[in-house]
Amino acid sequence: xxxxxxxxxxxxxxxxxxxxxxxxxxxxxxxxxxxxxxxxxxxxxxxxxxxxxxxxxxxxxxxxxxxxxxxxxxxxxxxxxxxxxxxxxxxxxxxxxxxxxxxxxxxxxxxxxxxxxxxxxxxxxxxxxxxxxxxxxxxxxxxxxxxxxxxxxxxxxxxxxxxxxxxxxxxxxxxxxxxxxxxxxxxxxxxxxxxxxxxxxxxxxxxxxxxxxxxxxxxxxxxxxxxxxxxxxxxxxxxxxxxxxxxxxxxxxxxxxxxxxxxxxxxxxxx
DNA sequence: ACACTGACCTGCGAGC
DNA sequence: TGCTCGCAGGTCAGTG
Numbered sequence: 001x002x003x004x005x006x007x008x009x010x011x012x013x014x015x016x017x018x019x020x021x022x023x024x025x026x027x028x029x030x031x032x033x034x035x036x037x038x039x040x041x042x043x044x045x046x047x048x049x050x051x052x053x054x055x056x057x058x059x060x061x062x063x064x065x066x067x068x069x070x071x072x073x074x075x076x077x078x079x080x081x082x083x084x085x086x087x088x089x090x091x092x093x094x095x096x097x098x099x100x101x102x103x104x105x106x107x108x109x110x111x112x113x114x115x116x117x118x119x120x121x122x123x124x125x126x127x128x129x130x131x132x133x134x135x136x137x138x139x140x141x142x143x144x145x146x147x148x149x150x151x152x153x154x155x156x157x158x159x160x161x162x163x164x165x166x167x168x169x170x171x172x173x174x175x176x177x178x179x180x181x182x183x184x185x186x187x188x189x190x191x192x193x194x195x196x197x198x199x200x201x202x203x204x205x206x207x208x209x210x211x212x213x214x215x216x217x218x219x220x221x222x223x224x225x226x227x228x229x230x231x232x233x234x235x236x237x238x239x240x241x242x243x244x245x246x247x248x249x250x251x252x253x254x255x256x257x258x259x260x261x262x263x264x265x266x267x268x269x270x271x
Numbered sequence: 272a273c274a275c276t277g278a279c280c281t282g283c284g285a286g287c
Numbered sequence: 288t289g290c291t292c293g294c295a296g297g298t299c300a301g302t303g
Contacts, residue, residue, distance in 0.1 A: 003297095032279085058297080075296045076281085091281090110280040112297075128298095153274075162298085170296070259275075261295075 002073040004134070004167030005210035007058050010079060014060075014104075015053040017081045022049045022099040030093035033106065035116040044117050045069065045096075057130045057166030068118045071106070077113030080105040130166040134203050139165065141196035148188040148196070155191055156184035157258035165203065172210070174238040174263050176202045183271045184257045184264050190271075237263040 052063035062069040179202035250267035
């Protein structure tokens with residue numbers, strides 16, 4: 001399940017593999033992956049080179065000569081970089097044929113991922129109504145407090161809201177709440193200034209560490225060529241129902257918060 | 272204006 | 288053992 005660290009890892013890998021490669025043809029095998037008109041998508045991209053590689057939240061941004069190719073992996077999207085003679089997997093939905101006889105293949109078991117073309121002058125700061133990147137200097141405790149004061153619902157819901165901070169998904173939201181020592185159900189309105197300071201520190205530390213680890217892979221993927229997290233990040237609570245809290249030994253609980261499966265330590269995390 | 276719900280998908284694990 | 292059923296997840300459109 002790619003979140004910000006996984007997307008960053010994929011991007012860095014692809015940057016080193018396909019930079020300056022030219023797209024000579026595109027095979028779209030599941031048309032809903034591509035937003036908008038498929039022929040237009042092909043026409044726009046054929047002949048373009050992969051010039052630069054950026055990320056915004058969980059979106060991959062391939063900067064081409066005359067446009068931006070935006071790709072969101074959702075839950076299980078992956079890219080394979082393989083020889084054109086490699087048998088095509090049944091979950092491969094888009095194939096970019098490159099000038100060096102290799103292919104960039106988009107593989108997505110659940111067909112949830114999406115890609116689209118955006119103009120080259122798209123404002124990436126306000127793109128998709130995304131909030132600040134975790135390391136943006138504008139992400140201050142004063143900013144967090146002012147947003148959370150106006151918000152109803154639990155803190156976990158805010159962490160998952162991409163217009164608040166970009167890039168946090170369900171796994172890291174649980175880990176951030178644990179590191180903050182805050183119950184994921186705690187109302188946004190009751191989040192203190194101190195909580196906000198902890199939130200920023202926890203978010204940056206956890207995501208930074210995850211990037212250094214090459215992302216987290218929770219499910220075991222079967223692919224050997226897949227560009228996914230190769231290392232396991234030390235996850236404290238997510239997916240650890242009934243296991244003991246690494247800090248205090250209390251069994252981890254699983255509940256539902258903001259419509260998501262949520263794991264937390266009922267002793268360490270306070271309302 | 273805000274928040275919640277359902278749709279999009281497939282694989283897997285639980286339960287019978 | 289073999290089947291069905293429901294859950295998992297991020298985003299967006301639709302609804303309340």
